[in-house]
Amino acid sequence: MVLAEMTRIFERRRTELYDLLDQRKEELKPEVQHQMYGAMNEIDIFLKTIEYYKQKEMDSEIQNAVLVGPMIREGMVTKIMGTLNKRVKGIKHRKKRK
Numbered sequence: 001m002v003l004a005e006m007t008r009i010f011e012r013r014r015t016e017l018y019d020l021l022d023q024r025k026e027e028l029k030p031e032v033q034h035q036m037y038g039a040m041n042e043i044d045i046f047l048k049t050i051e052y053y054k055q056k057e058m059d060s061e062i063q064n065a066v067l068v069g070p071m072i073r074e075g076m077v078t079k080i081m082g083t084l085n086k087r088v089k090g091i092k093h094r095k096k097r098k
Contacts, residue, residue, distance in 0.1 A: 004054070010043050017040050
């Protein structure tokens with residue numbers, strides 16, 4: 001699934017940025033820190049967008065799914081009644097003589 005792979009890539013990248021910022025905060029200039037926080041926020045927005053489309057794709061699959069129920073077996077009474085109905089329909093009604 002393409003969306004799942006993209007999610008993994010960007011989550012890993014966000015984690016790397018967070019770890020880098022956490023480990024080297026004192027060494028980095030404030031401008032660079034700000035850029036890194038901005039990048040992490042952009043990744044969060046992108047991941048939320050991917051999640052939206054993954055959910056939309058799943059909803060679409062559910063809507064297009066064909067549900068198959070259990071097969072209903074005809075009971076003996078149903079078969080007998082069906083046979084009787086066919087026979088009754090097959091009998092021609094005779095006109096009464098006056």
